[in-house]
Amino acid sequence: MAITYIAAVDIGASSGRVILASFCDQTYAIKLAEMARFPNQFISIKTATATHDCWQIDQLVENIKLGLEKTVQHLHTSHQASLSSIAIDTWGVDYVLLDKNGDKLGLAYAYRDARTFGVMEGMIDENAAEAYSNKSNKSNKLDQSNKLTKLDIYEKTGIQFLSFNTLYQLKAFIDEAKLKGNDSYLAQISHLLLIPDYLSYKLTNCLNYEYTNATTTQLLNVKTDDWDMDLLANIGVPAHWLTKPTLPGNEIGKWQAHGIPVHACASHDTASAVLAAPLLNERSAYLSSGTWSLMGIENDAAITDDQALKYNLTNEGGYQRRFRILKNIMGLWIFQQYCKESKLDDITALIKAATVCTPFKFLINPNDDCFLNPTSMKTAILEFCQKTGQESPSTDGEFARLIFDSLALSYRQSFLELCEITQKNKGYILEQIQIVGGGSQNILLNQLCADTCNVPVLAGPVEASALGNIGSQLISLNKVNDLHQYRQLIAQNFKPQLYSPQVIPNFKDVILRFRALFQ
Numbered sequence: 001m002a003i004t005y006i007a008a009v010d011i012g013a014s015s016g017r018v019i020l021a022s023f024c025d026q027t028y029a030i031k032l033a034e035m036a037r038f039p040n041q042f043i044s045i046k047t048a049t050a051t052h053d054c055w056q057i058d059q060l061v062e063n064i065k066l067g068l069e070k071t072v073q074h075l076h077t078s079h080q081a082s083l084s085s086i087a088i089d090t091w092g093v094d095y096v097l098l099d100k101n102g103d104k105l106g107l108a109y110a111y112r113d114a115r116t117f118g119v120m121e122g123m124i125d126e127n128a129a130e131a132y133s134n135k136s137n138k139s140n141k142l143d144q145s146n147k148l149t150k151l152d153i154y155e156k157t158g159i160q161f162l163s164f165n166t167l168y169q170l171k172a173f174i175d176e177a178k179l180k181g182n183d184s185y186l187a188q189i190s191h192l193l194l195i196p197d198y199l200s201y202k203l204t205n206c207l208n209y210e211y212t213n214a215t216t217t218q219l220l221n222v223k224t225d226d227w228d229m230d231l232l233a234n235i236g237v238p239a240h241w242l243t244k245p246t247l248p249g250n251e252i253g254k255w256q257a258h259g260i261p262v263h264a265c266a267s268h269d270t271a272s273a274v275l276a277a278p279l280l281n282e283r284s285a286y287l288s289s290g291t292w293s294l295m296g297i298e299n300d301a302a303i304t305d306d307q308a309l310k311y312n313l314t315n316e317g318g319y320q321r322r323f324r325i326l327k328n329i330m331g332l333w334i335f336q337q338y339c340k341e342s343k344l345d346d347i348t349a350l351i352k353a354a355t356v357c358t359p360f361k362f363l364i365n366p367n368d369d370c371f372l373n374p375t376s377m378k379t380a381i382l383e384f385c386q387k388t389g390q391e392s393p394s395t396d397g398e399f400a401r402l403i404f405d406s407l408a409l410s411y412r413q414s415f416l417e418l419c420e421i422t423q424k425n426k427g428y429i430l431e432q433i434q435i436v437g438g439g440s441q442n443i444l445l446n447q448l449c450a451d452t453c454n455v456p457v458l459a460g461p462v463e464a465s466a467l468g469n470i471g472s473q474l475i476s477l478n479k480v481n482d483l484h485q486y487r488q489l490i491a492q493n494f495k496p497q498l499y500s501p502q503v504i505p506n507f508k509d510v511i512l513r514f515r516a517l518f519q
Contacts, residue, residue, distance in 0.1 A: 001026045004084050004479055007035075007071050008469035009064055009199070011090040012269060013291045014336065016040045016060065018067030019466045020074070023479055030470070030493045032463060035074060036067030042110035049180075052115060053373070055195075057096060057108040061202045064088070065257070068203075072258060084477055086203070086255060087265035088196045089272045089469045092216030092316075093166045096198040098191040102205075105188060108195075111164035112373040115176070119168040120161060123235075125149050148234065150309065156231065158222040158302045158315030159215065160328055163369070166194075166217035171235040178236070192241040196267035203262050204253030207243070210264045212271035214245040215317035222302045222315055248319055249476045265472035266319045270294050270326075272468025273436050275319045275483065276461060278491035283431045285418055287449065288464065289439025291333045293407065295414045296326025303425055311417040319472060320483060325421065327414040330366040332439050335403045337377035344396060351444050353397030354404060360510045362393050362402040365517045366410050388517055408448035409514045415453045433457045434496070436464035450499040457501075461494035 002025040010017050018036040023029070040060055042053045068086065075081045091111075099105040109115065125147035150161065159165065170192075177186050193201060194213045201207060214220050214227075219237075221228040226244045248266045255262050266272045273288040279298070288294045302315040302323050316324045344350055364371070364384050374380035381399065385392045393399045411433075419429040432455055435446055440459040450457040461467055467490060474480040480489065504510065 003079075003081070004474070004477065005075055005079070005081055006084050006470060006473045006477075007068060007086045008265075008466045008473070009067070009086065009088040010269065010272075010463075010466040010469060011040055011060070011064075011088070011195075011199070012465070013091050013333075014039070014041060016063060016067075017466070018064065018071055019463070019470075020071050021466075021470045023470075023474060025479060028489050028492070030467070030489065032466065035071045036063070038063040038067070042112065045107060047107075050115075052107060053110040053113040055094065055108040055110050057104070057195075057198070061199060064199060065203075068255070069257070072260075083258075083260045085251075085261045085263050085473045087263045087267075087469050087473050088199045089265055089267050089269045089465055090196040090199065090213075092194070092213055092268045092270070093164055093169065094195050095166060095169070095192050096195065097189050098193065099188045100190045102190070104198075106185075109169065109173075111169070114373070115172045116163050116168045119172045120163045120165075123148055123168065123171060124153070124161075148231075153218065153231070154309045155304055156221055156228050157215075157218050158304045158308075158323075159218040160312050160314030161218075162328060163372075167219050167231065167235065170219075170237055174236045189238075189241060192237075194267075200252050200262055200264070200267075203255045203257075205256060206253030208250075208252045208264055209243055209245040210267040211245040211247050211321070212266045212268040212317040212319070215315075216268055220245065220317075222304065225317075225321075247321060248472050251476075263473050263476050265469045268316065269465040271316065271318050271324065272466075272472070273464035274298065274324055275468035275471050275486075276464045276490050277434050277436045278458075278461075278487045278494075278496070279434055280432065280458075282426070283422075283428055285415060285430045285433045287411065287433055287435045288437045289331065289435050289442070289445070290437045291331055291336065293329040293331035293411070293439065294324075294326050295329065295411060295418065295433075296324050297418055297422060297430070299323045299325050299425075303421060305425075307424060308421060311421070313417070313421065319468075325418070327417065329407070329410050329414060330371055331407070332442075334364075334366060334371050334377060334381075334407075335400065337374075338381070338399055338403065341377055342396060342399075350396060350400050351442060353395070354400035355444050357395075357397045357401040359401070359504070360405050360513075362390055362398065362405075363409070363510075363514050363517060364402060364406045366403070366406050404442070404445045404448055406514075407445060408452045409510070411449050412452040415455075431455055435459045436461060438462060440464075440497075446497070446499045447502070450501045451504050452507075454501045457499040458496040459499065460496040461490060467494075 004023045008019040097105040277286045318324045471486040
């Protein structure tokens with residue numbers, strides 16, 4: 001039987017892996033082996049004027065190369081085989097600058113860095129925010145005061161307003177450079193590459209701008225699939241820093257060390273995760289559960305109407321230009337940081353402890369900015385409870401239960417918003433949720449999601465981002481016909497776990513308490 005071997009480099013906001021996938025051309029069996037795992041965390045770097053949270057990008061490149069070398073040697077020694085291709089997926093919005101020699105210029109800022117705080121609010125003309133409900137005042141031109149209206153940005157990009165979007169990162173960077181009189185520094189910049197494009201560049205020495213990750217920037221025009229020149233001009237980004245993105249599936253170049261093709265997969269990790277989500281039908285929502293939780297639907301066209309703007313939904317790019325209409329939710333970041341701070345390693349035991357705690361006793365708004373990057377997550381939770389007039393959790397189990405309960409209620413809120421969108425635009429409501437990613441192993445949170453949303457939940461696959469990366473490569477290599485066939489193979493190879501909704505006692509009171517946190 002013919003076996004195809006490919007490597008998926010899957011980099012998240014806390015760790016990275018090199019995954020070796022074997023695909024049998026006859027049985028369609030997909031097997032995964034983790035060849036390398038390494039940490040990927042931002043660190044604080046002091047500059048002459050401030051301290052910034054930045055990625056250790058050079059170390060990340062080195063770890064990827066070491067992991068790929070190990071994979072190549074393993075295949076040669078154990079199977080007398082070689083890799084057919086490689087692809088890289090990572091998180092979105094962050095970038096690396098190149099100078100005129102093609103070398104990295106400056107720091108690789110992390111999206112949680114404080115430099116963007118207040119930038120989005122400063123750019124947007126809040127006095128014009130009501131324009132989306134007043135069509136007679138609508139204009140496709142940017143506001144003459146050099147501030148932007150939410151309506152203009154949203155109609156151009158279809159992207160959720162988040163303070164760390166690349167649009168606001170670049171605004172902060174350029175404004176600071178000009179304030180310091182560093183025009184000569186800006187003149188050294190030849191290109192801006194998003195993180196997965198930069199990592200592929202370091203393997204191939206070839207520039208590529210991949211579509212799915214480009215959409216996360218809030219700089220890509222949703223109608224043209226190209227960079228929006230009005231937005232770039234508004235924040236002072238020269239057009240030559242960027243070239244038009246390409247859809248996933250093309251070969252970027254060859255890994256210079258071994259001549260192995262490097263492909264552009266759906267390089268935003270959520271786009272890859274959704275590619276590998278075995279959605280039963282169009283009435284299924286997906287929930288990519290990890291450091292971030294991203295709940296959404298797939299659609300052939302972007303939805304940028306008043307209702308989508310009101311709910312701050314995002315229209316990120318997906319494989320084959322399918323739009324991922326979704327909501328970003330803070331996700332398991334809060335739980336991960338609490339465990340790290342409290343030095344808790346036995347996650348299974350902690351989830352069991354949370355299971356026996358009183359449900360919905362304590363609640364937070366997971367999307368509050370106070371949880372984005374606090375010095376102490378435990379303190380941030382306690383201060384939120386105090387500020388909102390609640391009792392405070394005291395045990396690790398209670399803290400975990402608070403986080404899971406609050407996330408589940410956030411899922412419900414986003415699910416109801418998505419149901420309204422599908423009812424209005426497609427004539428039906430959603431009937432099921434497919435949870436993929438590392439968070440799909442959390443049996444308590446999965447059940448809470450089913451209970452609060454009152455629909456069946458299917459959990460798995462766990463390795464969704466890596467499997468999506470692999471799927472894009474298999475389709476590019478003509479080993480799998482198309483997305484539909486690949487999702488069928490995922491369902492066959494990785495059986496999901498079903499969670500049926502159960503009644504929550506006094507749920508109306510719980511909902512009212514949760515809503516009160518937003519007032």
